Amino acid sequence: MPQLDLSVSSVDLTRALCDIPSVSGDETPLADAIHDALRGHDHLELFRDGDTIVARTDLGRPQRVAIAGHIDTVPINGNVPTRDIEIDGEPYLWGRGTVDMKAGVAVQLHLAAALADPRVDITWMWYDHEEVDASQNGLNRLSQNRPDLFAADFAILGEPSNGEVEGGCNGTLRVIVRTHGVRAHSARAWIGENAIHAAAPVLERLARYRPRDVAVEGLVYREGLNAVRIGGGIAGNVIPDACEVEVNYRFAPSRSVEKAVAHVRNVFEGFEVELTDASAGARPGLDAPLAQEFVQAVGAVPQPKYGWTDVARFSALGIPAVNYGPGDPHLAHHDEERVAVAQIEAVERGLRAWLSPS
Amino acid sequence: MPQLDLSVSSVDLTRALCDIPSVSGDETPLADAIHDALRGHDHLELFRDGDTIVARTDLGRPQRVAIAGHIDTVPINGNVPTRDIEIDGEPYLWGRGTVDMKAGVAVQLHLAAALADPRVDITWMWYDHEEVDASQNGLNRLSQNRPDLFAADFAILGEPSNGEVEGGCNGTLRVIVRTHGVRAHSARAWIGENAIHAAAPVLERLARYRPRDVAVEGLVYREGLNAVRIGGGIAGNVIPDACEVEVNYRFAPSRSVEKAVAHVRNVFEGFEVELTDASAGARPGLDAPLAQEFVQAVGAVPQPKYGWTDVARFSALGIPAVNYGPGDPHLAHHDEERVAVAQIEAVERGLRAWLSPS
Numbered sequence: 001m002p003q004l005d006l007s008v009s010s011v012d013l014t015r016a017l018c019d020i021p022s023v024s025g026d027e028t029p030l031a032d033a034i035h036d037a038l039r040g041h042d043h044l045e046l047f048r049d050g051d052t053i054v055a056r057t058d059l060g061r062p063q064r065v066a067i068a069g070h071i072d073t074v075p076i077n078g079n080v081p082t083r084d085i086e087i088d089g090e091p092y093l094w095g096r097g098t099v100d101m102k103a104g105v106a107v108q109l110h111l112a113a114a115l116a117d118p119r120v121d122i123t124w125m126w127y128d129h130e131e132v133d134a135s136q137n138g139l140n141r142l143s144q145n146r147p148d149l150f151a152a153d154f155a156i157l158g159e160p161s162n163g164e165v166e167g168g169c170n171g172t173l174r175v176i177v178r179t180h181g182v183r184a185h186s187a188r189a190w191i192g193e194n195a196i197h198a199a200a201p202v203l204e205r206l207a208r209y210r211p212r213d214v215a216v217e218g219l220v221y222r223e224g225l226n227a228v229r230i231g232g233g234i235a236g237n238v239i240p241d242a243c244e245v246e247v248n249y250r251f252a253p254s255r256s257v258e259k260a261v262a263h264v265r266n267v268f269e270g271f272e273v274e275l276t277d278a279s280a281g282a283r284p285g286l287d288a289p290l291a292q293e294f295v296q297a298v299g300a301v302p303q304p305k306y307g308w309t310d311v312a313r314f315s316a317l318g319i320p321a322v323n324y325g326p327g328d329p330h331l332a333h334h335d336e337e338r339v340a341v342a343q344i345e346a347v348e349r350g351l352r353a354w355l356s357p358s
Numbered sequence: 359m360p361q362l363d364l365s366v367s368s369v370d371l372t373r374a375l376c377d378i379p380s381v382s383g384d385e386t387p388l389a390d391a392i393h394d395a396l397r398g399h400d401h402l403e404l405f406r407d408g409d410t411i412v413a414r415t416d417l418g419r420p421q422r423v424a425i426a427g428h429i430d431t432v433p434i435n436g437n438v439p440t441r442d443i444e445i446d447g448e449p450y451l452w453g454r455g456t457v458d459m460k461a462g463v464a465v466q467l468h469l470a471a472a473l474a475d476p477r478v479d480i481t482w483m484w485y486d487h488e489e490v491d492a493s494q495n496g497l498n499r500l501s502q503n504r505p506d507l508f509a510a511d512f513a514i515l516g517e518p519s520n521g522e523v524e525g526g527c528n529g530t531l532r533v534i535v536r537t538h539g540v541r542a543h544s545a546r547a548w549i550g551e552n553a554i555h556a557a558a559p560v561l562e563r564l565a566r567y568r569p570r571d572v573a574v575e576g577l578v579y580r581e582g583l584n585a586v587r588i589g590g591g592i593a594g595n596v597i598p599d600a601c602e603v604e605v606n607y608r609f610a611p612s613r614s615v616e617k618a619v620a621h622v623r624n625v626f627e628g629f630e631v632e633l634t635d636a637s638a639g640a641r642p643g644l645d646a647p648l649a650q651e652f653v654q655a656v657g658a659v660p661q662p663k664y665g666w667t668d669v670a671r672f673s674a675l676g677i678p679a680v681n682y683g684p685g686d687p688h689l690a691h692h693d694e695e696r697v698a699v700a701q702i703e704a705v706e707r708g709l710r711a712w713l714s715p716s
Contacts, residue, residue: 170545174594185688186606187528187665189569189582196585196603197565203558211547224547227554228594233587236532236606240586245554248544248594307545330543 002029004037006113010348011093011341013106017071018082018097024072024136027051027128031071034109034126043116044124049145051128052138055112056149057121063290064121064151066314067351068139069105069158069325070130073097074333085338094338099327100131103339104158107326107348111355118355120290123152130310134279139310143317154290155314156351159305160327163343163350165295166305167219167284167322169312170250171257174228175264177202178272183234183241192239196232199243203227205267206247214252217284219304221252225267246276250306253281253315282312285320298324298350324350360387362395364471368706369451369699371464375429376440376455382430382494385409385486389429392467392484401474402482407503409486410496413470414507415479421648422479422509424672425709426497427463427516427683428488431455432691443696452696457685458489461697462516465684465706469713476713478648481510488668492637497668501675512648513672514709517663518685521701521708523653524663525577525642525680527670528608529615532586533622535560536630541592541599550597554590557601561585563625564605572610575642577662579610583625604634608664611639611673640670643678656682656708682708 002020006013022030031051038046038055047054051071073096082095093103105126112124127138134140143150159166179199184192211223225247232243247268251260257278265273285291286302295302305311305323314321326343360378364371380388389409396404396413405412409429431454440453451461463484470482485496492498501508517524537557542550569581583605590601605626609618615636623631643649644660653660663669663681672679684701 172545172595185665186582186584186586187530187608188580189584189608190580194564194584196588197561199588200558200561200565203555203561206552207555207558222546222548224544226544226547226552226597227591228544228596228598229591230554230557230588230601231591233585233589233604236586236604237530238586239584243588246591246594250545250547307543330546 001036002033004033006037006109010107010110010344013110014093014098014103014344015082017102017106018080018095021076021080022072023075024129024132027072041113044112047149049142050138052142053126054149055124057118059121061121063153064123066123066125066152066155067108068125068127069101069108071105071126072128072131073100074131077335079335079337091341092338093341096337098339099160099337100332101159101325103327103344104325107344107351108158111351115355117357119357123149139313143313150317152319154288155319155321157309157311157321157323158325159309159323160325160329160332161323162328163326163346165298165300165302165322165324167286167302168253168282169305169307169309170221170252171260171279171281172308173249173257173260173278174276175247176274176276177245177247177268179243181241184239186237186239189239195240195243199245202245202268202271214254216252216254217286219284219302221304222306223252224250251281253283279308280312280316282315282321285315288320291320291322294354297354360391362391364395364467368465368468368702371468372451372456372461372702373440375460375464376438376453379434379438380430381433382487382490385430389486399471402470405507407500408496410500411484412507413482415476417479419479421511422481424481424483424510424513425466426483426485427459427466429463429484430486430489431458432489435693437693437695449699450696451699454695456697457518457695458690459517459683461685461702462683465702465709466516468706469709473713475715477715481507497671501671508675510677512646513677513679515667515669515679515681516683517667517681518683518687518690519681520686521684521704523656523658523660523680523682525644525660526611526640527663527665527667528579528610529618529637529639530666531607531615531618531636532634533605534632534634535603535605535626537601539597539599542597544595544597547597553598553601557603560603560626560629572612574610574612575644577642577660579662580664581610582608609639611641637666638670638674640673640679643673646678649678649680652712655712
């Protein structure tokens, strides 16, 4: 079993975590190593659910914070092991997982081991299967198997946010908009009815749609309504009888899933619309006192999070939650995924400043 | 080797031909059987090129007619062997190839054997690989290997035409119309540019396009411009950077390929248009004296042929050519492919009346 030393710097620990491959579904060796490395830290109570590890302090503090990160990555593409590189004289760690999100996990693991006496009780959570279908998500599974572990006043998710505090997240839903026609040989097209032509107004409505900018608790969320896939056609000489446009709607956290679905149905009025998946957004929750203290302690100007993240799971449980982690989210899943060493150090400093006894 | 008796009725011969499977690429057993059955008919000179068989009279007649049919079929789908069925009291032969086009070939083979003294010289052609890519077409191959065999004043192709004379055929071409964009995560769509949305005007122009009806030598050809396929998209959370619409244009034989391509480029002005294949149409050629005699002899009112057929190959060689064969073209390739026995007999009567010495 690979060994992890949580006392090394967060940067060295990032490198070590990335060099233990943990593509979704293959997290066990890394989960084993994390579990093993945490044993022997007497201030932490350990729980395990599959490849999700929970470490809790129980110091009787009046407030408790959940701090979480996923340990899986998208598939490796020639970018493991990690390499030390420099860009414009600045050091980076390059490789799969450096951004999404082993640097964040490294900071958390290092602080979990180091902070025996934090000013709030902490429930650390490292979970599996975040990069795949939501039904497999380890945090979701844990919330069903051990809801008691989700007692918290505030939550921080270490998703890459360039070391900024990103509040809440947009909701997301997907629909299939379908058109129908009648198949015929294209030499006698007038016998049929062209389903691809019938999709013209669908694309036209998408093209002229102007997404909203919505202020929620002081942060401005940009929405988006986009075709992400289109398909139709049988053969080069057949009038197609079906066309499908898959549409993704990203909506501000002030809009419920129900209202979001109604909006999309309204946009495509007159067409068959099938909802295929939907996840509510998360309000930034920055009006919570703990959140305000946190923002002040790390010296950040909160930004909205556009992408959907697991903060929405905490939010749905009534726990205000923010994203805070090293790494540029634009480089997540990228073959040239890389994190600035300085960002890892800054996030560690930020979290440490806030969690240390005052 | 299966045996064929060309002296049986065209109906019985149709059944026998259909029961020797000859899906494109597997025509050899049938070609062997045809070649063997024609041997010993002293009025016919035989040629073979791969699985294409040519049988020629050489009676010194002032005029020569080419009469052709393909011997391959589309794949069998539980519809061989042939069955005798009745619909509304009318007898049919049911099964793969009955329409497209072994009934036509049967009439031709029967008459080739029977008519030792026709009023015109005849070049009979039975060829392979019509139902697949044009580059494999046996008639095309023969025209390159033995151009001398294509000396003719008029040509009849036995493609199913419901026993009507269908003159010429529409041309056909295909283009890919492409739009481009910039890939981005759909949570931050404003960073990207949606190539599917950019295809809205392409579909809109197709939807509002009004195809022409064009009179050529007294026959009215209906044109058509249709999307036959559309595709685009990478994943459910990615703004697509490319979208492709495949468009099929069927154009009247009075329009050249060059003019047809120019027309399509004009329709999609402002978009990337790639021509993927094009075949010229064929003028009906019904003003040729032999064609007029033929139409009169079979007692037909000529119709335009909408689908592209190999008459265009004869037409391109300067030989007026028509389609004339038993079977409803709408049932070609159909799993319920079937031909009315009466149509086989009518086409045999028609051809015999015209070809017999006056």
